[in-house]
Amino acid sequence: MNFSIALKTIITKEIYRFIRIWPQTLLPPAITTALYFLIFGKLIGDRIGTIHGASYMDYIVPGIILMSVISHSYANVVSSFYSTKFQRNIEELLVAPVPNWVILGGYVGGGIFRGLSVGVVVALISMLFADITISSPLIALVIMVMTATLFSLAGFINAVLAESFDDISIIPNFILTPLSYLGGVFYSVAMLPGIWQNISMGNPILYMINAFRYGMIGVTDIDIQLAFLMTAGFIAVLTFFSLFLLHRGTGIKQ
Amino acid sequence: MNALSLRNLRKIYNNGLEALKGIDLDVEVGDFFALLGPNGAGKSTVIGIVSSLINATAGSVSVFGHDLKTDRNNAKSCIGLVPQEINFNQFDTVKNILLNQAGYYGTPKKLALQRTEHCLKQMDLWDKRNTVSRRLSGGMKRRVMIARAMVHNPRLLILDEPTAGVDIEIRRSMWQMMRDVNQQGTTIILTTHYLEEAESLCRNIAIIDQGRIVEHSDMASLLARLNVDHFVLDLSEPVASAPVIDGIHIERISDKTLDVAVPKKTGLNQLFNQLTAHNIKVASMKNKSNRLEQLFLDLIDSKTTGAK
Numbered sequence: 247m248n249f250s251i252a253l254k255t256i257i258t259k260e261i262y263r264f265i266r267i268w269p270q271t272l273l274p275p276a277i278t279t280a281l282y283f284l285i286f287g288k289l290i291g292d293r294i295g296t297i298h299g300a301s302y303m304d305y306i307v308p309g310i311i312l313m314s315v316i317s318h319s320y321a322n323v324v325s326s327f328y329s330t331k332f333q334r335n336i337e338e339l340l341v342a343p344v345p346n347w348v349i350l351g352g353y354v355g356g357g358i359f360r361g362l363s364v365g366v367v368v369a370l371i372s373m374l375f376a377d378i379t380i381s382s383p384l385i386a387l388v389i390m391v392m393t394a395t396l397f398s399l400a401g402f403i404n405a406v407l408a409e410s411f412d413d414i415s416i417i418p419n420f421i422l423t424p425l426s427y428l429g430g431v432f433y434s435v436a437m438l439p440g441i442w443q444n445i446s447m448g449n450p451i452l453y454m455i456n457a458f459r460y461g462m463i464g465v466t467d468i469d470i471q472l473a474f475l476m477t478a479g480f481i482a483v484l485t486f487f488s489l490f491l492l493h494r495g496t497g498i499k500q
Numbered sequence: 501m502n503a504l505s506l507r508n509l510r511k512i513y514n515n516g517l518e519a520l521k522g523i524d525l526d527v528e529v530g531d532f533f534a535l536l537g538p539n540g541a542g543k544s545t546v547i548g549i550v551s552s553l554i555n556a557t558a559g560s561v562s563v564f565g566h567d568l569k570t571d572r573n574n575a576k577s578c579i580g581l582v583p584q585e586i587n588f589n590q591f592d593t594v595k596n597i598l599l600n601q602a603g604y605y606g607t608p609k610k611l612a613l614q615r616t617e618h619c620l621k622q623m624d625l626w627d628k629r630n631t632v633s634r635r636l637s638g639g640m641k642r643r644v645m646i647a648r649a650m651v652h653n654p655r656l657l658i659l660d661e662p663t664a665g666v667d668i669e670i671r672r673s674m675w676q677m678m679r680d681v682n683q684q685g686t687t688i689i690l691t692t693h694y695l696e697e698a699e700s701l702c703r704n705i706a707i708i709d710q711g712r713i714v715e716h717s718d719m720a721s722l723l724a725r726l727n728v729d730h731f732v733l734d735l736s737e738p739v740a741s742a743p744v745i746d747g748i749h750i751e752r753i754s755d756k757t758l759d760v761a762v763p764k765k766t767g768l769n770q771l772f773n774q775l776t777a778h779n780i781k782v783a784s785m786k787n788k789s790n791r792l793e794q795l796f797l798d799l800i801d802s803k804t805t806g807a808k
Contacts (some may be wrong), residue, residue: 247604255603259596334587340650341551341581342604343573500513500554 252344260356275489276312279368282310283375297434298465308462309371309431314368319361320395323353323401324414336498346492357398386461393454399484406497425451436468449459501565502526503687504657509559512546519545532682534702535691542711547660551581560711580654582645584661590634595671599650605652619647639670659690685762715799733758743778
């Protein structure tokens with residue numbers, strides 16, 4: 247049986263969904279990040295000077311782009327899949343001959359597209375404030391896609407396990423946002439006192455942001471090979487866990 | 501080969517409820533089959549397992565010879581499901597709902613567009629194809645669910661109370677649609693609480709109660725078992741009391757209304773002869789209740805009493 251049509255259908259449906267509600271999905275990150283660039287980059291950044299030889303504005307642009315990719319790829323899948331569960335139209339997929347990997351691939355694909363779309367919007371906004379020449383486009387693109395994949399998977403697991411709308415806001419609010427802010431978006435980890443540097447090394451988002459920053463402006467606090475390996479490892483673990491949940495029917499079957 | 505075969509199907513939910521206690525059931529190809537039972541009998545569990553929405557605890561399901569465990573995708577491809585509750589995306593247009601469903605079944609876009617047009621026209625919804633589904637009336641939403649279930653051209657259509665909550669006019673038009681679909685070769689399994697619907701549409705029937713099949717036969721033989729007909733008689737002139745006639749139970753409902761239970765062997769001629777002898781003139785008469793409803797209640801009552 248040819249599953250490519252089913253996969254394409256789910257991905258297209260997901261893309262259509264977030265484009266249809268663009269004032270909720272694409273416009274807010276444009277406004278928020280413009281404010282970040284204006285306040286942190288322009289007004290405060292001018293007084294901070296340079297970090298690792300880059301201006302403060304140039305330094306924070308990659309972090310802000312990737313932070314937007316993280317939060318929006320996660321938000322897309324968690325809200326879409328939970329709504330599908332809540333409205334029970336997940337049954338359309340469960341009744342049809344759609345394998346679990348296609349369901350997962352479809353929703354994660356939609357999350358990746360949303361994450362990358364927001365990333366492009368934020369990157370375009372950043373061009374109004376910074377003049378960046380991308381150092382290694384391939385590294386930047388690959389880590390951005392991998393990060394979007396990882397957080398789409400995390401959003402999927404959250405949606406599968408969630409039993410109420412409250413459950414889909416806990417992780418973004420209390421885990422994802424703090425980890426993003428503490429992941430070196432606005433500062434170099436080298437600026438932290440010793441113990442906090444060590445603690446920060448336990449934050450996976452730090453690795454992704456630094457790898458992306460390396461791709462964008464050639465500056466990093468960590469070994470980017472380790473960042474790629476760690477991200478790939480997390481993707482593998484979350485993929486298997488998601489498929490396990492779907493196989494068991496957790497949260498979607500009785 | 502049957503359209504559907506269930507063997508020793510069991511389901512115990514996580515809370516310990518044993519919803520199915522070993523169901524065996526066969527539905528022939530091309531049949532219009534009624535699956536009836538009181539609330540909580542296990543009908544929805546059977547349908548949930550067949551349509552892969554519920555995991556069975558034990559037993560097997562075969563759809564047109566494809567085992568649901570070992571040949572899952574081919575088995576699923578044969579099934580179209582119309583669930584009890586509205587479960588499509590209420591923010592999507594009618595056309596998109598059908599196109600997406602066709603896509604899930606691997607239907608190429610061009611064919612999906614043709615099938616969508618065909619099914620929407622068949623359900624008299626083509627004019628509403630670009631309407632956001634939440635703006636449709638209740639009857640239209642029901643028809644969208646039938647159209648959606650048929651868009652991949654299933655060989656087995658499962659209708660779980662498809663006419664619940666719709667007015668009689670729409671119900672009648674939906675019956676005709678279901679008949680047409682069945683006549684075109686699609687096997688249909690229908691669950692309903694409107695027993696008149698089952699009697700009118702279905703050729704074979706199974707009644708499920710407390711997780712077990714308590715009756716499985718063809719509709720004609722089942723109805724033939726009914727040995728008493730109940731009628732309500734409207735009289736031309738008032739009567740003070742119900743007449744007493746041997747072998748026929750008569751109850752006076754009001755001055756000009758009698759409720760009579762006539763054994764089949766007695767027949768209506770004898771009833772009218774006796775009424776005439778009592779100087780009672782009948783203006784009109786009607787069946788008191790649906791025949792299948794009578795049998796259904798008798799069967800459920802007898803099994804429940806037996807179980808106690």
